[in-house]
Amino acid sequence: xxxxxxxAPGKAILLGEHAVVYGRPAIAVPLAEIEARAEFIPAAAGQxxxxxxxxxxRRYRLSGAAEDDGLAAAxxxxxxxxxxxxxxxxxxxxxSTVPMARGLGSGTAVSTAIIRGLAEHLGHPLPPAxxxxxxxxxxxxxxxxxxxxxxxxxxxxxxxYFVRGQPLQRLAVGAPLTLxxxxxxxxxxxxxxxxxxxxxxxxxxxxYEGYFDEVGVIVEQARRALEAGNVPAxxxxxxxxxxxxxxxxxxxxxxxxxxxxxxxxxxxxxxxSGAGRGGNMIALVRDGEAAAVVEALRxxxxxxxxxxxxx
Ligand code: PMV
Numbered sequence: 001x002x003x004x005x006x007x008a009p010g011k012a013i014l015l016g017e018h019a020v021v022y023g024r025p026a027i028a029v030p031l032a033e034i035e036a037r038a039e040f041i042p043a044a045a046g047q048x049x050x051x052x053x054x055x056x057x058r059r060y061r062l063s064g065a066a067e068d069d070g071l072a073a074a075x076x077x078x079x080x081x082x083x084x085x086x087x088x089x090x091x092x093x094x095x096s097t098v099p100m101a102r103g104l105g106s107g108t109a110v111s112t113a114i115i116r117g118l119a120e121h122l123g124h125p126l127p128p129a130x131x132x133x134x135x136x137x138x139x140x141x142x143x144x145x146x147x148x149x150x151x152x153x154x155x156x157x158x159x160x161y162f163v164r165g166q167p168l169q170r171l172a173v174g175a176p177l178t179l180x181x182x183x184x185x186x187x188x189x190x191x192x193x194x195x196x197x198x199x200x201x202x203x204x205x206x207x208y209e210g211y212f213d214e215v216g217v218i219v220e221q222a223r224r225a226l227e228a229g230n231v232p233a234x235x236x237x238x239x240x241x242x243x244x245x246x247x248x249x250x251x252x253x254x255x256x257x258x259x260x261x262x263x264x265x266x267x268x269x270x271x272x273s274g275a276g277r278g279g280n281m282i283a284l285v286r287d288g289e290a291a292a293v294v295e296a297l298r299x300x301x302x303x304x305x306x307x308x309x310x311x
Contacts, residue, residue, distance in 0.1 A: 003041050006117025010034040010098040011105035011153045012181060012273045012282050012308075015241045016162075016219040018197055018250060020147040022209070024216035025163045027171065027223065028153040029179075029310045036096035036109035040121040048087040049075055054095040062087060070107060074114040074138050081134060082124050090121065099304065101187040103274020108150040111138040116155075129168070131155045143191050145198070159310060161223050174229025177310040178285050180262065180293045184254035185303035186278030193250060193275040211244055218244075235268025235284045242271035250276030257300050259283075265296035 009030040016026025043050065049062035051071050065072030071094060079087070094114065098106040112135050119126045126134070132148075132155035139146040149162045159171040201208040218241050225233040242259060245251055251259075255272045262270040262283035270283040285293050290307045297305050 003039060004117050004121035005037065005039050006113045006120060007035045007037045008109040008112035008116065008154050009105075009157055010036075010109055011150060012179065012280070013103070013149065014179075014273070014282065015222050015238060015271075016215055017103075017149075017272075017274055017276070018194070018245070018248065019212040019215035019219075020149055020162065020164060021145060021194060021198075022201070022212045023164055024212050025161060025219045025223070026147070026149050027159070027161055027219060027226070028149050029159045029177075029308075030153055030157045031098075031104065031181075031306070031308050032157075033306060033308055034096075034098045034104065034109075036094070036098055036106070036113040038110075038113040038117040039093040040117050041091040041093065043089045043091050045089055047089045047091075049089075050091045051075070052091060052093045054093060068141065070111065070138060070142060071114065073141055074111045074135075075118060077134055077137055078115045078118045078122075082119060082122055084122065088122060092118070099183065101189055101279070102183055103188065103190070103272075103276075103279035104181075105150050105154055107142055108135060108139060108154050111135045112151065112154050128156045132168075143194065145194065146190075161219075171223065172227055173310055174227050175231055176287070177226075177231065177234070178287055178290050179308050179310065180267070180283045180285055180290050180297065181273070181306040181308065182258045182262065182281050182283070182297035182300075182302035183304035184252065184258060184278050184281065185301070186252060186254055188275050188278030190275040193277050197248065197250070208248075211248060215241060215244055231284065231286075232268050238269030238271045238282075238284055239263075242269075245272055245276060252277050254278065254301060255281050258297055258302055261296040261300035262293050265289075265293045267293050
């Protein structure tokens with residue numbers, strides 16, 4: 001058997017995070033510049049599955065891994081789905097350039113690369129929809145109540161308009177988008193931000209449903225702007241979405257500083273991306289103006305920046 005290599009991109013949510021958990025639409029794009037990678041290296045008979053997590057400096061056997069180990073869970077789920085009752089003899093080397101706990105889909109990209117690669121290695125490549133469904137099962141272990149947007153955009157590796165529980169709707173992007181992503185340097189576990197908002201929603205559902213409705217309307221308008229290639233209108237809608245996220249207490253002083261710096265440097269729109277409270281912000285910029293926004297973000301404290309084009 002030969003070595004199998006599988007990758008999966010990072011992702012950014014353009015609009016609609018959090019409200020998407022409550023059934024409203026959201027828009028997300030894959031980030032090809034950052035990716036998770038899983039290599040499947042055939043091993044001697046009897047070895048079983050050996051997991052080598054390069055970034056975590058860990059090396060362990062599947063048979064000894066804890067139930068809640070995410071990497072092992074992805075492998076076990078794939079084997080069970082493909083009805084492999086005995087472990088294949090393979091070393092699984094996992095690495096990723098997607099920063100962890102920053103709202104860029106690090107865990108999802110790793111699960112996707114593992115499941116895609118293992119299925120292929122065993123001679124049963126999975127179509128994107130089946131892959132996405134399996135990754136979603138792993139997402140539930142990590143996040144509790146994920147909307148499914150991360151596994152969808154990453155498994156399909158395409159811009160998506162996503163509504164929870166509905167089949168993927170592909171987005172035809174009318175004009176290329178240049179995005180600048182800035183990392184606030186603050187780790188923000190998705191589960192905590194989502195759980196906290198859920199408690200507040202439970203205490204006052206009417207109020208929060210109202211905010212989610214507003215986000216839903218913004219995302220609908222954004223979809224039309226995006227498909228029509230109306231980039232300035234899309235930027236303005238990102239600004240409006242950020243206002244609501246701020247009202248929902250999902251921003252942070254660090255994120256606010258970066259968002260303001262991007263806008264002062266000429267960005268058409270800027271907002272937090274993902275769970276919020278930390279992690280990354282995302283700015284939509286005119287073609288040729290990314291460098292100025294990157295510099296402004298660095299000066300305002302971004303620990304990392306990434307420029308990407310969505311075509
Ligand atoms: O995993 P993150 O940080 O990109 O956040 C996911 C987006 C949320 O809407 C906050 C949660 C979800 O499940 O959609």
